[in-house]
Amino acid sequence: MHARRKTGESPWTYLLLAAILIPFLFPLLWMFLSSLKTQVENTAYPPVWIFRPTLNNYRQVFTKNPFFTFTWNSLVVAAGSTGLALLLGLPGSYAIARFKRTGIALAILTARMAPGIGYLIPWFILFTKLKLIDTYTALILTHLIVALPLVLWVMIGFFEDVPAELIEAARIDGCSNFAAFLRVALPLVKPGIVATAILSFIFSWNNFMFSLIIAGFKTRTLPIAVYNFLSYEEINWGGLTAAATIITLPVLTLSLFIQKHIVRGLTFGALKG
Amino acid sequence: MPNGIRAQKISAWTPGERPAAALSRFVEHHPVLVFTLPASLVVFVLMVFPVFYTLYMSLHSWFASSLTAPEFVGLQNFKRAFTQDERFRNAIWLTLYFTLLATALQLVLGVALALLLNRPFRGKGFFRSIFLMPMVATPVAIALVWMMMYNPTLGVMNYLVGLVGLGPYKWVSDVRFVIPALAVVDTWEWTPLITLITLAGLATLPLEPYESALIDGATPAQMFWRITLPLLRPTIVVALLFRSIDCLKTFDIIYVMTAGGPGFASETLNVYTFQVGLFYFHIGYASSLLVILFALVLGVSLILIKVRRGAW
Numbered sequence: 001m002h003a004r005r006k007t008g009e010s011p012w013t014y015l016l017l018a019a020i021l022i023p024f025l026f027p028l029l030w031m032f033l034s035s036l037k038t039q040v041e042n043t044a045y046p047p048v049w050i051f052r053p054t055l056n057n058y059r060q061v062f063t064k065n066p067f068f069t070f071t072w073n074s075l076v077v078a079a080g081s082t083g084l085a086l087l088l089g090l091p092g093s094y095a096i097a098r099f100k101r102t103g104i105a106l107a108i109l110t111a112r113m114a115p116g117i118g119y120l121i122p123w124f125i126l127f128t129k130l131k132l133i134d135t136y137t138a139l140i141l142t143h144l145i146v147a148l149p150l151v152l153w154v155m156i157g158f159f160e161d162v163p164a165e166l167i168e169a170a171r172i173d174g175c176s177n178f179a180a181f182l183r184v185a186l187p188l189v190k191p192g193i194v195a196t197a198i199l200s201f202i203f204s205w206n207n208f209m210f211s212l213i214i215a216g217f218k219t220r221t222l223p224i225a226v227y228n229f230l231s232y233e234e235i236n237w238g239g240l241t242a243a244a245t246i247i248t249l250p251v252l253t254l255s256l257f258i259q260k261h262i263v264r265g266l267t268f269g270a271l272k273g
Numbered sequence: 274m275p276n277g278i279r280a281q282k283i284s285a286w287t288p289g290e291r292p293a294a295a296l297s298r299f300v301e302h303h304p305v306l307v308f309t310l311p312a313s314l315v316v317f318v319l320m321v322f323p324v325f326y327t328l329y330m331s332l333h334s335w336f337a338s339s340l341t342a343p344e345f346v347g348l349q350n351f352k353r354a355f356t357q358d359e360r361f362r363n364a365i366w367l368t369l370y371f372t373l374l375a376t377a378l379q380l381v382l383g384v385a386l387a388l389l390l391n392r393p394f395r396g397k398g399f400f401r402s403i404f405l406m407p408m409v410a411t412p413v414a415i416a417l418v419w420m421m422m423y424n425p426t427l428g429v430m431n432y433l434v435g436l437v438g439l440g441p442y443k444w445v446s447d448v449r450f451v452i453p454a455l456a457v458v459d460t461w462e463w464t465p466l467i468t469l470i471t472l473a474g475l476a477t478l479p480l481e482p483y484e485s486a487l488i489d490g491a492t493p494a495q496m497f498w499r500i501t502l503p504l505l506r507p508t509i510v511v512a513l514l515f516r517s518i519d520c521l522k523t524f525d526i527i528y529v530m531t532a533g534g535p536g537f538a539s540e541t542l543n544v545y546t547f548q549v550g551l552f553y554f555h556i557g558y559a560s561s562l563l564v565i566l567f568a569l570v571l572g573v574s575l576i577l578i579k580v581r582r583g584a585w
Contacts, residue, residue, distance in 0.1 A: 092312030122323035223413040244414035
């Protein structure tokens with residue numbers, strides 16, 4: 001073990017790591033740097049690498065647009081869809097894992113394959129008829145289409161890791177099925193719940209297609225707001241990248257807490273990476 | 274427990290029993306039903322309704338803006354797509370082109386990076402958390418930054434390729450370059466996923482085959498092609514399955530960066546369907562395009578699942 005470690009940590013390893021990381025980091029870094037540049041610096045060619053950072057772009061984003069409202073909308077929809085998905089999905093995934101009902105789970109996985117527009121068009125027409133376009137209800141429900149299967153699938157994996165003997169012991173001690181779920185299983189998968197909630201939050205926060213159609217002026221979420229800036233502020237790169245940084249920073253921060261579970265989440269629990 | 278006994282216990286509801294007690298007894302005897310019912314109901318309403326709606330509409334002609342009822346046209350929509358619609362054929366071709374290019378790029382790159390990274394080093398957690406940033410970053414923001422980088426006159430990409438004597442290119446504004454340029458963005462986003470999946474697969478490989486290969490005097494290249502790759506196949510195919518499904522359906526990046534342009538040069542099937550359904554509001558035709566897109570996704574998935582089970 002000691003010898004292996006020595007060879008693994010040669011300076012070449014770190015040079016290699018840097019060479020791999022830089023291309024993956026660069027676009028995000030470029031976004032951040034551009035948000036700190038003035039308009040003149042952003043339109044300079046060749047690109048400016050050394051400059052005096054300014055926060056003017058951020059000030060403009062918040063003063064020229066109701067950016068706090070957009071952020072609030074994004075928060076409400078992401079928290080709402082995540083909360084609902086957990087409430088519905090946790091008991092479901094527990095039962096699927098404990099009583100081995102994989103048939104239900106497979107049916108839900110098929111939903112992962114269907115294109116999003118397939119859900120969007122029928123719901124758009126129905127919500128238009130019900131006058132629910134541009135409401136939190138409609139947005140939360142459409143985001144639930146992504147969140148609920150995600151919660152179900154990822155949590156099945158976590159519940160499967162709970163030793164069946166623990167549940168059975170609780171049952172013998174007189175615990176009802178519901179109490180066994182609530183008092184024994186749930187506390188044991190708490191880290192899994194946190195990871196799943198964060199993943200589901202990120203998916204909703206990043207969602208573009210559903211919000212583009214379902215959100216209107218009142219409930220416009222951040223991605224749609226930035227997309228709209230893009231159409232009429234095409235050249236104002238400083239403002240645009242500042243807005244992009246504001247959207248991306250929360251999800252990047254959240255992702256730090258789930259790096260162990262990200263593969264599991266993105267493959268719907270198919271792989272435990 | 275035989276079903277008869279279970280049913281008997283439930284029906285034996287004694288008069289005077291509190292409803293709450295009766296309820297908890299019901300939960301006791303039907304845990305699967307009670308625990309999965311709420312989720313199943315919501316999944317059914319949210320997802321099964323659209324499926325039937327789409328199937329129904331795909332056989333009809335109807336504009337969302339019109340006041341008349343949908344008109345039954347049989348398979349007319351499908352016939353139109355395959356025989357008359359130039360834009361549809363273009364979209365199918367572009368979808369396959371984009372998917373093939375993007376998945377091939379990220380697969381080769383992702384597996385190669387995994388093999389390079391499959392060694393112990395300090396700061397693995399730090400590396401991992403930076404490496405997975407492209408996957409979680411908001412797609413609209415990603416599209417925006419790449420648009421800026423691809424800018425034909427001011428973009429940093431032309432500057433960077435210029436350093437090695439290439440370009441300048443027009444990237445996403447060039448009919449020939451737009452699909453490869455978009456595939457690069459998708460590759461940037463998703464190579465880390467393939468790498469992480471492959472790394473997880475590498476961690477589970479048995480040591481014995483390598484030991485006997487060493488004794489037999491195999492070269493590292495032989496060990497890679499004859500041992501590592503075959504053993505990794507199930508893992509790689511699962512990664513490929515997820516990536517190709519998502520590539521066939523890629524929307525956010527294409528829609529934000531090019532909206533299918535220039536002209537129709539990056540209008541994949543998903544983007545075209547979006548335009549037909551939610552821009553022209555031709556719901557009937559869009560629904561039949563959706564059926565075709567889903568068939569395409571399902572077909573590719575089935576092929577890959579076959580590959581995972583049997584021969585290449």
